[in-house]
Amino acid sequence: MIDLQITNIELYKVPPRWLFLKITTNSGIIGWGEPVVEGKADTVEACVKELKQYIIGKDASNIEDIWQILYRGGFYRGGPILMSAISGIDQALWDIKGKSLEVPVHQLLGGPVRHKMKMYCWIGGDNPEVVLEQAHEKVNAGFKAVKMNATGALEWVASIKDVKKVANNIKLLREEFGYDLDIGLDFHGRVHKPMVKRLIDELQPHEPMFIEEPVLPENNDTLRHIYQYTSIPIATGERMFSRWDFKDILHSGVTDIIQPDLSHAGGISEVRRIAAMAEAYDITLAPHCPLGPVALASCLHVDFVSANAVIQESSIGIHYNEGYDILDYMSNPEIFELKDGYIELLTKPGLGVEIDEDKLKEAAKIGHNWANPIWRHEDGNFAEW
Template identity: 85%
Template structure:
């Protein structure tokens, strides 16, 4: 494989809200990663600089040993910042090893169990015309599944008027597309426990594909009440960062779909382990990915080898990507072509995405200071975004 001793780690903060990482070895083989906590790019970058001491000078092919050192080498472990930093490094190491051996990452993970992966993308907009317009755009682009936020800001106990608004957009989509379009609904942690069952009652007639993050992950104990209340599949996990974070909800059986993020939950190495844990409980996986091309490629490679992976999120055209989109930094955007609702098996060595470094370096000059909005209710109290 040549000399895979790690020589350099470079970081690129680029719009719309991403942080890319490049690891280069002495033989010149390099790999890409995407370590990012949305709104905390500088913090994650600082963490990577602290982790360099464990990585520079080491053999890039020793992925598992490096993962263990990065995770266990600090007395304090886990959490979004550290695990996202580890995620980006891990992705780049798999990219390097695949390129050095001339095979795609999914071959290194045991080989594909499927030849294509079902995809979904986001639609947004507060008024019905925009929702329908964007849904038609996504269907025309090849998607057969979409996701949208179920609610705006919700009070701890909301008025009946606000509750009745929640089902309006999915009702319009059902009337327009029937059941030819799968529709996921993201509660986004905006809804507190007192309102979840009432909202489910409103949504049940329209048969959403799943309900995502019905409560915040710090309130996961509420899932046992929600899970037994509804037949709609419950999804959660984008704000859970390791197999240890998932252990309890898997054991309790209070979720149908787990959604670890390949840029937050320890990278390819850890999410593959999380997928295997979920399979043992007959629970499915749909990795969270409102991010860039490296994160999406990483998620797809895990999907391709995980029998319980059911659908993959994509940020193509997502409302966060103003001015820059997921394909803009790629020399080979065709690998993410969606055909009849699916992306075909990635076949190029490593992660299979080729980054346009000239465009990346130009975008670094712009950078970003993205932060999620701060919402408040009518009375001035903080509202979950």
């Protein structure tokens, strides 16, 4: 029997804004994870180090027991930092288990329900001058769906002039691509309740694939008004961190697409549970993923076994990744090859991502100090980014 006792945990903070985790076992089998909150990499790193006491010496194959201890072993639970630290550890443990049994993770989760997964990528949207150019780049790269910001910084009650600008970007794409390109619109929590319905009125004629985070997650109670107002599917969930965070929104039926992040919402173990909860409410899954290759592979393994998964985000080529993109840290980038808008079923053992550790170590010497930009309105008041 293979000895999977955990002997070491290492962390690599690398550009553009990522944190990689490596778990080593007695047998030499290693697993990779991405425990990070964008803009809080050092904080999550500290949390992982605090959790090491519960992990070192444990059998890496006991994934569920380790998850429960990491979550319930502290009196204070949940939230972005703890859940992101757990996420990266959980991803690495599934990677180890799959490698030790020589099967891909999706086989350990019950086996695939599909042989390929539809993908989309982000193209911006704040500036109409670059929308068409970026959309053509993504279409030429093989994508059949994109997502962009619906608006830049927006006042709590915006001028009619600013409201009228909002629909211009998606209008440009509809005129250029017709309905051959699916277009998601991310409100990014930039829009406050007084403006949501008015913006929907402007956007509805251009038929977006979905509207994401129409309000900030702390205002999810207002989704019941928005949901009744429009036929456009509502997506949310990238800033929700466990099944308990999703419980109320699923039960109230005010969303059509949930978007848990595999590096924030408890990893593969927890997001698979969240997906199953959503299926019981006839709600679909589209995991949030603006991060690196381990996070993307983790998303895909959950997608492959979730009947309600509809589309997967990828950050390949996203503007954050200038100089260091997803594929740059991989020895086998071909697993993420896009074919007619889809990534095919991953077949290698574990997560299937082979990390170029030499490249990772070199990039860790550079590190990063990425932080959210701080925006302000014309009057000096803080603006949501």
